[in-house]
Amino acid sequence: MCEVNLRVLKIKDGTVIDHVNGGYALDVIKILGITGKEKRVITIAINVSSKQFGIKDIVKIEGRALNSDEVNKIALVAPHASINIIRNYAVAEKLAVKLPQTITGIVKCVNPVCITNSDEPISSNFSVESVEPLILKCHYCGCVLEKSDLLAQM
Ligand SMILES: [Zn+2]
Structure with missing residues (x-):
């Protein structure tokens, strides 16, 4: 024990x-x-x-x-x-627990004019650039998110 x-x-x-x-x-x-x-x-x-x-x-x-x-x-x-x-x-x-290479839908892009934040029916899509520290890159606008950005959305 x-x-x-x-x-x-x-x-x-x-x-x-x-x-x-x-x-x-x-x-x-x-x-x-x-x-x-x-x-x-x-x-x-x-x-x-x-x-x-x-x-x-x-x-x-x-x-x-x-x-x-x-x-x-x-x-x-x-x-x-x-x-x-x-x-x-x-x-x-x-x-x-395994972080996939791409994250779809769970996280919102931080760029207000990103197409995934418009009225278009497009899900967010990020590639995982780094796991530790966490760095996600938007597939559509190239904006980079860190863990603090992600936690601010939750
Ligand atoms: Zn974006």
């Missing part, structure tokens, strides 16, 4: 987002749209020790299994995260 398991209680049903970069748990919460008003128990551990990463964050969401869209969103702010879906205190499913 590692130190972290002692520190953060096991949950019966829900999602454990582990190996979030140290200090980034609140970004994960934000990108998932969690406000704390959902009447769910959410446990956040920030800057706990990790053999693999030195320090890491952990987010536990009780009573909610994340879907694949949400897992993809987490990849934007925590590319090394591992996601375990918990059922009856056991890991029922492990989901791999």
Whole structure:
């Protein structure tokens, strides 16, 4: 039993987002749209020790299994995260977080005159130029977004 398991209680049903970069748990919460008003128990551990990463964050969401869209969103702010879906205190499913080469629809372009922000029915489309630090480039206007731009939209 590692130190972290002692520190953060096991949950019966829900999602454990582990190996979030140290200090980034609140970004994960934000990108998932969690406000704390959902009447769910959410446990956040920030800057706990990790053999693999030195320090890491952990987010536990009780009573909610994340879907694949949400897992993809987490990849934007925590590319090394591992996601375990918990059922009856056991890991029922492990989901791999992987940032795709292109991101479609999830993020809005920061350029107000970009065609994706016009009335045209065109979804946003970004290529991932860099994962850490996160840099996205708009396919249509070439504008560059950083993580702070992304979090400001959530
Ligand atoms: Zn654009």
